[in-house]
Each structure stands twice: as structure tokens, then as C-alpha cells.
Amino acid sequence: xxxxxNEAMRGRRGVLRSCPHALLLAFILHFAxxxxxxxxxxxxxxxxxxxxxxxRIRVISPAFLYETEISPTIFLKLDGVxxxxxxxxxxxxxxxxKSNGQTKTESGHHATTGASGTVTSPAQHTKALSLPxxxxxVPTIEVEDERLAGRIELIKKLNRHVLSGQLSYSNERDYDSxxxxxKNSTHFNNKNTTLxxxxxxxxxxxxxxxxxxxxxxxxxxxxxxxxxxxxxxTLLSANVAxxxxxxxxxDPYKVVEINRVLVAERRPGHKHKEAVRLSLNHRVVPxxxxxxxxxxxxxxxxxxxxxxxALAWYQDIGDNxxxxxxxxxxxxxxxxxxxxxxxxxxxEYSSDYRLSALNAISYGAKLIIAPSARLSIxxxxxRYALDGKDDVTHEDVYPSADxxxxxxxxxx
Amino acid sequence: MAVTSDKLYARMxxxxxxxxxxxxxxxxxxxxxxxxxxxxxxxxxxxxxxxxKALLRWLAEFEAQYSRYLEDSLISEINRSAGAGWVDIDExxxxxxxxxxxxxxxxxxxxxxxxxxxxxxxxxQAERPVVPDDASIRSxxxxxxxxxxxxxxxxxxxxxxxxxxxxxxxxxxxxxDRVMAMAQDRGVRDILIDFGQDLRCYxxxxxxxxxxxxxxxxxxxxxxxTGVSLDDRAxxxxxxxxxxxxxxxxxxxxxxxxxxxxPVNHDGQAVSxxxxxxxxxxxxxxxxxxxxPFEGLAFLESCHQAEASVWAGKHQTQTGRFSRYVL
Numbered sequence: 039x040x041x042x043x044n045e046a047m048r049g050r051r052g053v054l055r056s057c058p059h060a061l062l063l064a065f066i067l068h069f070a071x072x073x074x075x076x077x078x079x080x081x082x083x084x085x086x087x088x089x090x091x092x093x094r095i096r097v098i099s100p101a102f103l104y105e106t107e108i109s110p111t112i113f114l115k116l117d118g119v120x121x122x123x124x125x126x127x128x129x130x131x132x133x134x135x136k137s138n139g140q141t142k143t144e145s146g147h148h149a150t151t152g153a154s155g156t157v158t159s160p161a162q163h164t165k166a167l168s169l170p171x172x173x174x175x176v177p178t179i180e181v182e183d184e185r186l187a188g189r190i191e192l193i194k195k196l197n198r199h200v201l202s203g204q205l206s207y208s209n210e211r212d213y214d215s216x217x218x219x220x221k222n223s224t225h226f227n228n229k230n231t232t233l234x235x236x237x238x239x240x241x242x243x244x245x246x247x248x249x250x251x252x253x254x255x256x257x258x259x260x261x262x263x264x265x266x267x268x269x270x271x272t273l274l275s276a277n278v279a280x281x282x283x284x285x286x287x288x289d290p291y292k293v294v295e296i297n298r299v300l301v302a303e304r305r306p307g308h309k310h311k312e313a314v315r316l317s318l319n320h321r322v323v324p325x326x327x328x329x330x331x332x333x334x335x336x337x338x339x340x341x342x343x344x345x346x347x348a349l350a351w352y353q354d355i356g357d358n359x360x361x362x363x364x365x366x367x368x369x370x371x372x373x374x375x376x377x378x379x380x381x382x383x384x385x386e387y388s389s390d391y392r393l394s395a396l397n398a399i400s401y402g403a404k405l406i407i408a409p410s411a412r413l414s415i416x417x418x419x420x421r422y423a424l425d426g427k428d429d430v431t432h433e434d435v436y437p438s439a440d441x442x443x444x445x446x447x448x449x450x
Numbered sequence: 451m452a453v454t455s456d457k458l459y460a461r462m463x464x465x466x467x468x469x470x471x472x473x474x475x476x477x478x479x480x481x482x483x484x485x486x487x488x489x490x491x492x493x494x495x496x497x498x499x500x501x502x503k504a505l506l507r508w509l510a511e512f513e514a515q516y517s518r519y520l521e522d523s524l525i526s527e528i529n530r531s532a533g534a535g536w537v538d539i540d541e542x543x544x545x546x547x548x549x550x551x552x553x554x555x556x557x558x559x560x561x562x563x564x565x566x567x568x569x570x571x572x573x574x575q576a577e578r579p580v581v582p583d584d585a586s587i588r589s590x591x592x593x594x595x596x597x598x599x600x601x602x603x604x605x606x607x608x609x610x611x612x613x614x615x616x617x618x619x620x621x622x623x624x625x626x627d628r629v630m631a632m633a634q635d636r637g638v639r640d641i642l643i644d645f646g647q648d649l650r651c652y653x654x655x656x657x658x659x660x661x662x663x664x665x666x667x668x669x670x671x672x673x674x675x676t677g678v679s680l681d682d683r684a685x686x687x688x689x690x691x692x693x694x695x696x697x698x699x700x701x702x703x704x705x706x707x708x709x710x711x712x713p714v715n716h717d718g719q720a721v722s723x724x725x726x727x728x729x730x731x732x733x734x735x736x737x738x739x740x741x742x743p744f745e746g747l748a749f750l751e752s753c754h755q756a757e758a759s760v761w762a763g764k765h766q767t768q769t770g771r772f773s774r775y776v777l
Binding site: 148149150211 | 649661662674692722
């Protein structure tokens with residue numbers, strides 16, 4: 039669910055389109071924790087509310103997870119999430135002068151007729167190119183969608199191994215995704231070292247509204263990692279993930295302007311990506327706290343290189359309360375085929391701001407309370423802000439958001 | 451996969467059921483290079499969804515087949531074959547060509563789908579538009595004449611190299627009418643179709659009564675000078691107050707007179723026409739704009755079932771019964 043939260047911050051479509059696979063990866067990334075699976079049934083409930091400023095995207099996501107012990111060595115996990123998405127999102131069309139370029143509706147009129155003006159004229163175009171950002175507005179569209187996703191997972195402990203298989207399914211109005219994942223972790227060195235390997239595959243079917251029929255996307259992700267206990271208070275882990283996806287990778291809701299005509303965006307038909315993540319957790323006994331730090335390097339064939347660093351501090355307050363402030367910084371370069379406007383005859387093109395060069399910062403705090411040995415509840419707030427780096431993309435396309443969550447965990 | 455995606459200008463953003471109005475849905479999307487919106491009623495969400503998908507699919511295929519901007523469209527194939535041979539066409543294009551025949555005759559040649567050589571010559575899409583020389587204009591005009599286009603049932607030929615056709619002068623309005631027909635076939639009782647401010651409506655809006663359409667003020671774009679109340683009518687506006695360029699102190703609008711090869715040059719600013727179909731409203735509005743305020747108004751008065759408003763300079767005039775639509 040943590041990954042769900044991170045994905046949500048990437049924007050509404052990022053949530054919908056990335057989650058099924060992200061959920062699979064989430065499991066892999068947190069696989070080491072499974073070894074701590076208790077011989078007790080567990081029920082988690084989370085409620086997320088992602089809200090971008092200026093009436094942009096809002097996502098409300100209730101989610102649950104149920105884990106039960108079938109036998110002393112076999113565990114079953116079920117989880118599900120429902121996303122309700124609504125609000126405005128940039129279309130990808132270039133900014134237009136605030137005074138025109140959009141269909142205006144006078145008060146009381148259902149629509150307006152006027153001379154052709156919604157197609158950018160050369161004069162408007164020149165004007166738009168010369169105006170400062172403050173006099174331009176970013177075209178947006180109102181969206182509304184729902185997503186339902188579920189996952190079932192079987193975990194088997196076998197000597198030094200923990201094996202797991204997982205099936206997942208996600209559905210939204212014009213998108214279906216089915217996936218599976220298998221992984222294995224093995225501990226050595228008197229359980230001080232754990233090796234992890236996993237592979238996940240998903241097949242997505244996209245209803246090409248308004249295009250003819252459907253199209254597909256296939257995604258394969260692989261991960262290997264090691265977790266090493268460096269001492270009684272320190273844990274180090276390193277993961278390397280590679281992925282390949284092929285098929286329909288466009289966002290069917292984004293347009294671009296080529297030679298002043300709006301067309302659907304077109305991304306490459308395949309992508310490979312690599313990521314390395316290092317994390318170090320250290321217990322600081324005199325302060326009754328734990329430092330969690332991580333760094334992630336990301337690179338893909340789109341040309342995006344990203345760096346993400348995160349710090350979190352878990353402060354114990356008594357035996358039953360933990361407060362966790364956190365900060366996360368992200369920096370990425372732009373995709374090779376990203377631009378605000380295109381001319382000529384490009385073969386690949388997108389004006390999706392998520393592919394632009396940008397910085398992101400997240401900060402927030404979480405409160406965890408365990409009123410009894412069988413119950414813990416938590417609530418969190420996170421502020422998330424994106425900022426462009428290229429001085430070409432209009433600043434208003436980058437969202438800032440508040441993310442609220444409440445949750446409860448019950449040991450049955 | 452992406453093989454088809456670059457053909458699709460249209461993109462659905464949402465069907466947005468309005469709980470307050472009960473049973474009305476709205477779809478907004480980009481198509482044919484402009485912003486489009488359809489508001490319609492449906493008995494149930496599933497029916498609304500089916501109609502939404504059907505109209506967007508039809509639009510995508512329509513654009514893929516008939517856009518001159520797409521290399522593999524039927525229109526591009528016809529233009530590539532100019533002076534070379536016949537090209538088979540489908541029934542939809544045959545139907546559009548028949549409309550072109552009628553309106554070419556009805557407008558005395560002002561509506562002419564073969565004006566593309568002139569449009570390309572003037573190239574309003576250029577970063578810095580230029581005024582072509584007289585010889586080039588004369589040469590382009592010699593290639594413009596819908597009557598030169600050779601037609602047989604199910605096929606067409608442009609007899610001279612350099613000739614080219616573009617249904618852009620009819621396509622958006624024709625699409626409005628086709629979507630209206632789709633809606634009525636599916637029993638949609640209330641609908642407003644707005645493709646780049648060319649509109650057609652039927653039935654009632656959520657609050658009842660007739661659909662209310664604002665008429666944009668040509669001297670204050672973005673604001674309306676009045677509104678009209680429509681049921682089972684279409685309205686379209688032609689004018690060049692949005693799209694023009696200035697060079698050497700002279701103003702050049704984007705609407706070309708195929709008879710001269712030059713942009714329309716008079717003090718007319720906008721013509722709005724209310725007619726039974728959007729195709730008719732659009733063509734009559736453009737024809738009247740080309741003819742100029744005086745002659746254009748006289749032409750519109752002669753058109754059965756069409757009413758219109760004409761803006762010239764700072765003055766607005768209208769046909770005899772236009773006021774019956776005014777709110």
C-alpha cells in the first residue's frame with residue numbers, strides 16, 4: 039500500500055495505470071518483511087485521500103489487507119483497493135492566452151457559437167509563445183473514473199526459503215489488468231543475510247476509446263536483492279530491479295500539438311528500465327528512535343534518469359506511540375520525446391508533464407498508536423509538490439497535493 | 451498498437467453523470483483539431499456509456515478516413531492520385547460528395563471542396579505567413595473547381611496534377627449531423643452537440659425548455675452579444691476575427707474566396723446561421739461571409755428555413771425571422 043501512495047502522487051492516471059504492477063512490485067520490495075509473518079491472522083484497513091490544489095485531481099482510496107495462517111508454513115493474503123478519481127488534469131495541449139482559446143460559455147448559455155478560434159491561429163500561437171506564464175492558462179479537462187483492484191497471494195515457508203505466488207486483477211472503465219508474481223527469499227548466515235529474487239508479469243488490455251477496438255500492454259519486472267543485518271541495530275538492503283514493457287504505452291487521454299494541430303500523443307512501443315535502491319535502517323537507542331534512509335537510482339529507455347532520496351525518523355514515545363516525520367526528494371530528467379510543442383514530422387511525441395524534467399518534494403508525518411497488543415491505528419499527512427526544471431513547461435501543469443491517510447491493523 | 455493511435459485526434463476525458471440533473475451525461479474530447487462536447491440524456495448509465503463509445507469510435511474512424519492531415523487517409527490518397535487515376539471511395543464519402551455537389555451549386559461555386567491548393571498556398575499554419583505572388587495565386591485558382599472533379603459511382607478522380615480536395619469546410623458540421631443521427635437512432639431524447647462551436651441540439655437541457663446558445667461577440671471574443679434558444683436546430687458561425695494575420699499594414703483573414711484566390715476583404719466580421727442541419731448552417735454562414743455583409747444577407751434571406759445574424763463593422767443585421775430565436 040505504500041507504493042500505492044507513492045504512485046498516487048504521480049498524478050491521477052499514474053495511479054490508475056501503474057498500480058496493478060506497482061502492487062506486485064510492492065510485494066516484492068517488502069518481501070523481506072514477510073519472513074516476519076506472524077502465526078496470527080491480521081486485518082489491515084487504510085483510507086487514502088489524495089487532493090491536488092486548485093481543484094485538480096482528487097483520489098479517494100479505501101483499501102484492505104487480510105492475512106491468515108492456513109498451516110504453520112502456509113499463509114494466505116488477500117487485499118483490495120478501490121479508487122475514486124475526479125477533477126481536472128492537463129490535456130497536454132500547450133498553454134493558451136487567458137483571454138481566449140477556450141470555449142467560453144456565457145452565464146445561462148449551454149454553449150457558444152463563434153468563428154473558428156479553438157484551433158490555434160498563427161497570431162494566437164505567436165502570442166502564446168511570447169506571453170509570460172502568468173498570462174497563459176493550461177488547458178485541462180474534467181475526468182472521473184473508478185478503479186477496483188484485488189490480489190491474492192499464497193506464501194509457503196520451506197526450510198530456509200519463503201516462496202510466494204500472487205495473482206492480481208485491476209479494472210477501470212477502459213482498462214483491465216491481470217498479473218502474477220513469484221518470488222523467493224532465502225536466508226543464510228544464521229539469518230543475518232537474506233537473498234531475494236522475484237519476477238512479476240502483467241497483461242493489460244486498454245479500450246481505445248475512441249479508437250477502434252482494444253490494445254494491449256505487457257510488462258515484465260524482475261528484482262534481486264539482498265538484506266544484511268550489520269549489527270543488532272543496523273539493517274542494510276540493496277535491490278536491483280529491471281523491467282521491460284511493450285505494447286500500447288501511450289496515455290490515451292493526452293494530446294500534443296504538432297504543427298499547431300492537436301493529435302494524440304505517441305510514445306515508443308516499448309520501454310526498458312533499471313532501478314537500484316539502497317536503504318539503511320539504524321536504531322538509535324539513546325533517542326528511542328530509528329532512522330530509515332534510502333536512495334534510489336532510476337534510468338529508462340525513454341531517457342529519464344531519476345534520483346530519489348528519502349529520510350524518515352521513527353520516534354518512540356512511550357511503549358505505544360510512534361511519531362514518524364519524513365522527507366523525500368526526487369529529481370528526474372526529461373524523456374527524449376517530451377516537448378511542449380512539436381513541429382515537423384516527429385515519430386514519437388508527448389507533452390505529458392510527468393515526462394518532463396522536474397523536481398519533487400514530499401514531507402509529512404505519521405502517528406502510530408497501539409492501544410493494545412492486538413490493535414494499532416495510524417494517521418498520516420503528506421505534502422507533495424512538483425516543480426518543473428526546464429523553464430519551458432508552464433508551471434501550472436505541475437500539481438501540488440495533500441495526502442491524508444488513516445489506517446488500522448487488527449491482529450485477530 | 452500505436453499504429454492507429456496517431457490517427458486519433460479524439461480523446462475521451464469522461465462521461466460525467468450529473469447527479470443533480472439526473473440522467474444527463476457530458477463527454478468532452480478533442481477531435482478534428484478542436485474542442486468538442488456532447489451533452490445528452492440517457493435512461494441508464496449503461497446506455498449513456500454505449501452511446502459515448504459509439505460516437506467516439508465513429509469520430510475516430512471518420513477522422514482517420516477523411517482528414518487531409520493524415521497520410522494514409524482516403525482524402526490523402528485521392529490527392530496523391532491527382533492527375534494519375536481513379537480512386538475508390540466508400541459510401542460515407544460518396545454521401546459527402548453528394549452534399550458537396552448540392553452546396554457547390556446552391557452557393558454558386560463559393561463552397562468548393564477543391565480549394566485546398568489555395569489553402570496550402572496561403573498556409574495560415576506557417577510561423578510567419580506570407581502573401582503569395584499573383585502568378586502563384588492564379589495558378590492555384592486554375593486548379594480549383596469542384597466541377598472539374600470527375601465522379602462515378604464509388605470512385606473519384608482529380609484530373610489534373612496539383613488538384614486537391616479537403617472536406618474541412620464541411621467535415622466538422624457533417625460530423626455533428628451524423629452524431630445527431632446516431633443519437634436519434636439510439637433513442638436519445640435530449641442532446642447538444644458542440645464540435646468547435648458548430649452546434650446542433652435536440653430536445654431539452656436538464657432544466658427543461660430549449661437549449662440556450664450564446665453568440666460570440668466578434669469585437670469582444672470570449673463574450674456573447676446575445677443568445678438564441680434552439681430545439682431541433684443547428685447553429686454555426688463563420689468569421690475571421692480569430693484567425694487572421696497582418697502584413698504591411700494589411701489584414702488577411704483565413705477565409706478565402708475561391709473565385710479570386712484572395713482572402714475575403716470587407717468589413718464583415720461574423721455570420722451566424724441557424725438551420726435545420728449543421729452542415730447547412732456552416733456552409734451558408736461561410737458563403738454569406740465570403741459574399742460580404744450586404745450580398746450575404748440577401749443570399750441568406752433566400753435560404754429556406756435558415757435565419758442568420760451578420761456583423762459588419764460595429765453593426766449587426768439579421769434576417770427577417772432571426773429574432774424569433776433570440777432569448
